[in-house]
Amino acid sequence: MSTSPSVPPVLSVRDRRHAEAVREIKEAALRHHAAGELSLRAVARDLGMSAQALYHYFPSRDELITALITDGQAAAAQAVAAGREAGGDRRGRLVGAAVAYRDWAVDQPHVFRLVYGDPIPGYAAPEGGPTVAGALRLGVEF
Structure with a gap:
């Protein structure tokens, strides 16, 4: 028996097209979050x-925010x-893991703040x- x-x-x-639209929506939402205004x-x-x-694409603003947070956690x-x-x-x-984490946070400050700080009203x-699974995955990687 051969395995392929x-x-x-x-x-x-x-x-x-759906996946591309979702990607574009997430990118635009991250830009708005970085500017301090995230609205659909x-x-x-x-x-x-x-x-x-x-x-x-996203049934609610909260689902979009959750997707952005889980993407950040995965990154x-x-x-x-x-x-x-x-x-x-x-x-x-x-040390390599810690330095890589710090570099990620410095390179992506708006994503870091989305995941770990700056609560979004409502x-x-x-x-x-x-988001719980994403946080656990990060912990496992350390």
């Missing part, structure tokens, strides 16, 4: 769509893992939701 490498599924044109109306205006159209965890792997011995791996992370 797993082949990623081919996305339909519709799925690719402003994000929609930047993308040339109505605020109502955003609800096709931090990736950076920490890469820094850890670059280290040699146990001490080197820990936003509460879903209890036991994806």
